Amino acid sequence: MQAPKAKKIAQLLETHGHQRTDNYYWMRERENPEVIDYLNAENEYLKTNLKSTEEFQENLFQEMKGRIKEDDESVPYFKSGYFWYIKYEAGGEYPLYCRKKGNLDASEEIFLDVNILAEGKSYYQVGGTAATPDLKTLAFAADEVGRRIYEIHFKDLETGEILSDHIPAITGNFAWAADNQTIFYSKQDPDTLRSYQIYSHKLGTSTETDILIYEEKDEEFSCVVHKTKSEKFILIHSESTISSEMRFLDAAAPTGEFTLLQARIPHLEYAADHYHDHFWVRTNHKAQNFKLVKAPIAAPQMENWEDVIPHRETVLLEDFDIFSDFLVVQERSNGLCKINIKPWDGTAGHSLEFDDETYTAWISTNPEYDTPILRFGYNSLVTPASTFDYHMVTKEKTLLKQQEIVGGYDASDYTSARIWAKASDGVMVPISLVYKIDKFSPDGSNPLLLYSYGSYGYSMDAYFSSSRLSLLDRGFVFAIAHIRGGEDLGRGWYEDGKMLKKRNTFTDYISCAEHLISEKYTSPEHLYAMGGSAGGLLMGAVMNLRPDLFNGLIAAVPFVDVVTTMLDETIPLTTGEFQEWGNPKDKEYYEYMLSYSPYDNVEAKDYPNLLITSGLHDSQVQYWEPTKWVAKLRELKTDSKLLFLHTNMEAGHGGASGRFNSLKEMALEYTFLLYLEKLI
CATH class of the missing domain: 2.40.128 (Lipocalin)
Known part of the structure; x- marks a missing residue:
């Protein structure tokens, strides 16, 4: 089947006197039938070209699904006289929320069955759930699109009735006051989806009478509401990438005024909880790696903070x-x-x-x-x-x-290790890896999947995955590169991989790939790269820098049109991201971002085999970023290797809802890798 060819409509973009031509800018038009037709054509192209693998994909899906205990439940925790837990029943996609009164031998009460709520819906996700302090009313947030726009519903836990009260178009974040009637919730800007308002709602009243408690005016900040562990205080937490500000209110006085804990200061981050007559605060005040202080409730400002655990380098x-x-x-x-x-x-x-x-x-x-x-x-x-x-x-x-692990799992069949790669500037970067012992050959012949993220100070820890066994059992090595931009080795590790140091993230990953090759864990013919979201940006950047290192690459919901997105403050996330990537309205940041933005740096050269995934309703990385990227790659790349775009037309950033549906997308990704390795 012929690859889809997107039409070109030249759009001139000029910033700081520099001009760029974007031939695929028109793909932002979500309601344009030509856009939908193109996405469907790309999906069909993938399906047709991988038609010979359809049976394998289904078998792989069943294999991964088969390892999951279908009738499973979480470990109950005790609170307010009940044991609370979540369980799944055989064949069920969605969870059941349950509780038992007093002890675990008591009769089970299913107070929320998401399978029933999701009936007839292509997507359904329950976000937060919380009962009133008297345990008579449950609030739960539901998203039926995948764009992380929720609606709060209320259920009478005594009668089982879903109440007529509901609060539409909110973030899914909320907290109950102690009066069992008042709920505080956060609301997002309808265009940018920035969480910027806190309201209070009283059960039995119209949402039109809800009271605006707080509005975050600074577009680089967002705000949420939550309770302290003691449940004695309601907290409003405003936060940007580099600064925090909190307000508190006695939960027993929901109509009272919130009190400022500590005013925002650039580069001051803090978060607080309550115990006895103090707030306990984790902060970076004169402490890059954070410290713990306590602040008297009567005077919680920074001048009264007392170190409990001092800063350590x-x-x-x-x-x-x-x-x-x-x-x-x-x-x-x-x-x-x-x-x-x-x-x-x-x-x-x-x-x-x-x-x-x-x-x-x-x-x-x-x-x-x-x-x-x-x-x-x-x-x-x-x-x-x-x-x-x-x-x-x-x-x-x-x-x-x-x-x-249904069907059995013997940990002794596998081994894990942590090794270190030397980055281009001499810094040592850790790599975690795992493989099946009897499948590994120390001669570079093993296929290896190198996964990473590397942004927002998010540490990519070594974690277990039952689905990953489908790769390990077929001879793959799986590795995680703990690159700068994450917080894996402390706060400085993050700060050395953001803003004007972002390129460290990409070169660290390349150094890890080169080290794995030099140590004979794999070779360029068998090395595969994978990352999602900001990790998708990583994928786009490293394949522009070193396409020769990889046989294949998977970029999931990738953030790849960095400059254009960061110049557009009307779309979700942009303003809150300035302290992560920089603001391209500043010429220095514009030029630096332009130097690595994957979309802007596509060239006429050979690239690895590529699988790129997206979600039409994605609220974090808009669908048009990967779509434009694929169109431009099709236009310019000089190789005949595979290039596939798969767009989930019914989901957002997190992919399909339900515990098994998402495995179908993973089965596609794994099939792509195994197909390239000729293991199908």
């Missing part, structure tokens, strides 16, 4: 949790997570011990204060997701649940 303070007798801190050192227990009585603290060379550990759901039990999560590239209870006095660790 080599330890990133990521999170904390407060118990009646203990402070629990989640930290990151040398790229690995640590969980430290500190008794309030001043006696010696201790850390949890983990065995894997590369792993992920985190503080889990701990809603109760008065308990010596800490719940935490753990997994690694070879250890399925595990939930533990840890007695902070006796140091006894109890495994409550480990992800069950």
Whole structure:
């Protein structure tokens, strides 16, 4: 089948006296039938060219689905006299929200069945859920498009009735006041989708009478509302990429005035929780890797902050949790997570011990204060997701649940490791990798998938995936490059991969790829790259810089038209991203972004085999970015390798809803890799 050929309509774009011609700018016209026709033609082109793999794709989907325990449930947590949990039933795409009163032997109450709510809908996603303090009314947010525009619904937990009250077109973020009647929620700008307003709504009243509590005027900031762990305060948290500001209100006085905790200052970030007569604040004030301070509620401003855990040059303070007798801190050192227990009585603290060379550990759901039990999560590239209870006095660790792999899984068949690659400027970059022992040959012949993200300070930890076994069992090595732009090695690691240092992200990834080749884990003929969203930008940049390194590349919902998008403040995310990428209205940033923007740097040269995915309703990376990119690649590339665009016409940034539907998209991606490796 002939590849689709997009028509060209020259659009002249001029900034700082520099002119660019964008022949595919017209693809922004979402309602234009020609745009939809082009997307459908690309989907059909992919389907036709991979028709011989359809049976394999279905078998692969069933293989991955078959590893998932269909009748599964989360570990219950105790709060307000109930054990709360989520479960799935065999054949069900969506979760059931459940609770048991008093103990786990009590009768089960299914208070929300998402399978029923999703009937007849091509997409359905429940966001936040929260019950009133008296547990009589449930609020839940639902998105029926995939654009992350939610509607809050209310359910009477005593009668089971869905109430007529509903709040449309909101973010899905909300918090109940202590009066069991007032709910605070955040609302987004209808065009940019920036969360910028906080309203209060009283049950039984029209949304037309909802009160605007707070509006975030600064377009680089967004705001959300939530409660402290103590549930005594409602917090409004305004945040940009480099600054924070919080306000608090007694949850028992929902009509009162919010009090400013600490006014915003450029480059000051903080987040607070409440315990006794203080707010406990994680902040970067004179602390690049963050520290923990306490602030008296009566006078919480920065001049009254008292250090609890001071700043350390080599330890990133990521999170904390407060118990009646203990402070629990989640930290990151040398790229690995640590969980430290500190008794309030001043006696010696201790850390949890983990065995894997590369792993992920985190503080889990701990809603109760008065308990010596800490719940935490753990997994690694070879250890399925595990939930533990840890007695902070006796140091006894109890495994409550480990992800069950249907059909069996023997971790000893696989091995994981952490190795280090030298970046172009001499910095050492960690790589986590895993492979099946009996499938690996140390001669460079193994196919290898190198995954990464590298933006927003998001640490890409080593994690287990049952679906990934479908690659490992067929001889693939899977690797994660912990490149700059993430926060894997501390805050400085992030700051060295953003703004005018963004190119470090791309060159780090290339150095990791070269190291894996030189160490004979793979070769350019068998090396594959993958990343999504901002990781899709990474894919576009590295394939422009070093297309010779990769046989194939998968870019999922990729952010690739960087300059044009960042110049357009009418579309979602742009203004809030200026402190991540820079503002191209400044000539220095314009020229720097232009130097790496994947769309602007497509050239007449050979590229790897490419699979690019997108969502028509994507609110974060607009569908036209990958669409334009593919059209331009088709026009200019000089090779005859595969180039496919797959657009989910019914989903957004996160792909298909439901726990199994998303596996079909993964089956397509894996099929693409295995097809290139001639393993089909």
